[in-house]
Amino acid sequence: MRQTTSGRYVSRLTSGTLAVIMAGGRGERLKQLTAHRCKPATPFGGKFRIVDFVLSNCVNSGIRQICVLTQYKAQALIDHVHRGWGYLRGEFGEFVDVVPAQQQVGEHWYRGTADAVYQNLDYIRAHRPKHVLVLAGDHIYKMDYGPMIAHHVETGADITVGVVEVPVDRAREFGVLSVGEQNRVTKFTEKPQHPEPMPGRADIALASMGIYVFNADTLDHMLRSDAADPASAHDFGKDIIPQAIGGGKVYAYAFQDVHTRAQAYWRDVGTLDAYYEANMELVHVAPELNIYDDEWPIWTYQLQRPPAKFILDEDTRRGMAINSMISGGSIISGALVRQSMLFSDVRVEERALVHATVVLPNVTIGAGCTIKRAILDEGCDVPAGLTIGEDLELDAKRFEVTAQGVVLVTPDMLRNAG
DSSP states (O other): OOOTTOHHHHHHHHHTEEEEEEOOOOOGGGGGGGSSSOGGGSEETTTEETHHHHHHHHHHTTOOEEEEEEOSSOHHHHHHHHHHSTTSOGGGTOEEEEEEOOOOSTTOOOOSHHHHHHTTHHHHHHTOOSEEEEEESSEEEOOOSHHHHHHHHHHTOSEEEEEEEEEGGGGGGSEEEEEOGGGBEEEEEESOSSOOOBTTBTTEEEEEEEEEEEEHHHHHHHHHHHHTOTTOOOOIIIIIHHHHHHHSOEEEEEOBOTTTOOBOOEEEOOSHHHHHHHHHHTTSSSOSSOTTOTTSOOOOOOOOOOOOEEEOEETTEEOEEESOEEOTTOEEESOEEESOEEOTTOEEOTTOEEESOEEOSSOEEOTTOEEESEEEOTTOEEOTTOEESSOHHHHHHHSEEOTTSOEEEOHHHHHHTO
């Protein structure tokens, strides 16, 4: 049982695992970016949606039984999963099922993450998994779940929690753990006001990734006990994990590069600034997240679009993109794009300047516009001559300006601005 690097051993574990992806969150900290979509359905990285990363991790890990639990403004997510993830073979027991909130138990919708899984226990039992992998659907990372499941089996754990190191000043956004020998969890506090640092590292705390491995029978028992507790918030972080620590075996699994033991790339893009920064990182020459990795592809659904096009070659009207990522169907017509990410079907008209900006699909930027350090939401039609990102005081009256000076622009805001 110590041969965790054995492909055959790990593949047996992953093939007997059901992944449950929590994709029903509102994503309120993303402000108007989630006004018409849930956070996992938000576009990311030029051609993907956030949920594609966890789905790709499952498929690449050999986990081909996946259910996606939805609730809040789920239509964009449902459409995307049906279009992009329908290639798994049902006759081989492979599937990605989208499971909407259905008031399966009582008359309430999902009351917390644990209650969302509890209301779908019949669904889980019907597939007879040996292990259940509970995943958050709103983080950006690449991870082979096989070694984590193997670690869970070898330690005899009741629950295994995926963990990353984060700065203490950011740790209040996460569940924070304390661990003892062999990484056994001794304490778990959900979003503490004063996070406990790691021993000997006053500036670093150990944070939950929102990834949990359960034995199927253990999960069933814990959720039933929690559902019967009227004082519970029915949440994995607030209730299930802390209660299991006292009477069970809960272990932490560090998310590290299997070769270097350095912490691997993981981003919670839960705020506008974090979302902007994570997209901008991909524009860098050698980003930490390699989306060009043929050995661990990120799968998605995308429309069949023509190649990106750069037209006009005059001194004041030259179509150019420098240090940028430009997706298919986009046309840069006599304009300059610098250090920016353009999704599909973006039009930038002549003499416009786009700098350090994330432009989501189906956006038109009119002639003579200047756009700096902004996020333009899907479907924006920016009128000719508009300047965004230079006068933040003016921008705050029309758009959403973050603490770090990034301007979010949505179609609704443009219409209201007249």
